Amino acid sequence: MRVLAKQDIEKLISMREVIALMEEVFSALTRGEAVVPERIVLPLEKTDNAILFMPGALTKSRGIGMKAVSVFPSNAARGIPTISAQILLCDYETGEAKAVLEGSHITALRTGATTAVATKYLARKDARNLGVFGAGVQARSQIMAHLEVRSLKRIMIYDPNTQKAAAFAQEVQSIAGSDCECSAEKDARELPPASDIIITATTSHTPVVEGCSVKEGTHINAIGSYKAHVREVDDAAIRRSRIFVDSYQHALKEAGDLIIPLKSGIISKSDIRGELGELVLGRKPGREWPDDITFFKCVGIAVQDIAVAEVVYRKACDQGIGLVV
Numbered sequence: 001m002r003v004l005a006k007q008d009i010e011k012l013i014s015m016r017e018v019i020a021l022m023e024e025v026f027s028a029l030t031r032g033e034a035v036v037p038e039r040i041v042l043p044l045e046k047t048d049n050a051i052l053f054m055p056g057a058l059t060k061s062r063g064i065g066m067k068a069v070s071v072f073p074s075n076a077a078r079g080i081p082t083i084s085a086q087i088l089l090c091d092y093e094t095g096e097a098k099a100v101l102e103g104s105h106i107t108a109l110r111t112g113a114t115t116a117v118a119t120k121y122l123a124r125k126d127a128r129n130l131g132v133f134g135a136g137v138q139a140r141s142q143i144m145a146h147l148e149v150r151s152l153k154r155i156m157i158y159d160p161n162t163q164k165a166a167a168f169a170q171e172v173q174s175i176a177g178s179d180c181e182c183s184a185e186k187d188a189r190e191l192p193p194a195s196d197i198i199i200t201a202t203t204s205h206t207p208v209v210e211g212c213s214v215k216e217g218t219h220i221n222a223i224g225s226y227k228a229h230v231r232e233v234d235d236a237a238i239r240r241s242r243i244f245v246d247s248y249q250h251a252l253k254e255a256g257d258l259i260i261p262l263k264s265g266i267i268s269k270s271d272i273r274g275e276l277g278e279l280v281l282g283r284k285p286g287r288e289w290p291d292d293i294t295f296f297k298c299v300g301i302a303v304q305d306i307a308v309a310e311v312v313y314r315k316a317c318d319q320g321i322g323l324v325v
């Protein structure tokens with residue numbers, strides 16, 4: 001069995017490759033070439049912390065395994081990451097374990113890459129201004145991925161931890177280069193009217209985006225919440241949007257951003273226009289008019305992780321990288 005650390009994985013795969021891979025994964029899901037049982041969420045009593053066990057298989061490209069991901073928002077107070085994860089990859093023929101990979105880097109890569117694919121298909125081609133809620137690990141990879149699919153001129157960041165937001169904006173500025181102006185905003189309300197693309201990548205339980213101030217033509221990617229009672233966008237944003245999801249099955253089980261307005265009758269299931277794979281395969285139209293507001297909800301599914309882990313594993317074998325035990 002091969003053990004691959006974060007540093008190994010960083011050397012073996014780029015964001016650009018993962019973006020292309022996510023187009024394949026979501027196409028496979030839509031074509032029925034993926035098995036993705038609902039994940040088991042093991043909550044820790046009296047906290048917001050949970051460990052998620054996520055099995056999945058890609059039947060055509062023959063990848064199978066499971067990610068165990070800990071989501072511990074309380075880690076922020078300890079100064080350690082909210083998310084830690086491991087991916088177990090098995091042999092498709094024998095079922096034997098063939099690799100264990102550090103999973104937090106792959107999680108961040110594939111989540112950023114997935115919304116970048118949504119942006120590629122749903123955002124206006126001339127989208128230049130990005131508003132990001134959250135200055136954490138996922139926000140970073142969201143921005144890295146979006147720099148690959150749109151020529152961004154301005155990136156605005158809001159996080160209630162203003163010191164963290166300021167340091168993050170400086171870091172993003174050094175990555176994005178001088179053609180793009182990056183800033184930390186003190187007021188969350190500044191972002192929606194000034195953004196062509198909005199990303200929510202927060203641990204907030206309540207809406208961070210005021211839908212009434214989102215301008216026409218905006219595309220919104222919401223990735224933070226994964227619980228039925230938790231949401232990052234409000235009713236107004238949902239009511240005004242053409243809605244898309246990563247997976248119908250999983251979004252309807254876990255996405256409070258949609259489940260709450262579905263329950264209150266703000267939207268009905270038919271308002272969910274399509275899955276990402278249907279957009280990639282051209283089976284559903286995405287944005288129809290420049291003024292449309294589009295909304296993509298990503299809860300995250302295991303086959304995203306399995307697909308990246310498989311590619312990393314094959315490259316590691318070819319290049320003799322990792323520890324064989």
Ligand SMILES: NC(=O)c1ccc[n+]([C@@H]2O[C@H](COP(=O)([O-])OP(=O)(O)OC[C@H]3O[C@@H](n4cnc5c(N)ncnc54)[C@H](O)[C@@H]3O)[C@@H](O)[C@H]2O)c1
Pocket residue numbers: 071073076081082083107108111133134135136137138139158159160161164201202203204208223224225226298299300301
């Ligand atoms: N959809 C997916 O596939 C996927 C994958 C990984 C993580 N996630 C989720 O993404 C979220 C963020 O994860 P992370 O690893 O970046 O965590 P993180 O702790 O590194 O960052 C979260 C940030 O959100 C900020 N925040 C909290 N409330 C806010 C608000 N009202 N407005 C703006 N910012 C706010 C926090 O201050 C923190 O800086 C988590 O909820 C996690 O479960 C989703």
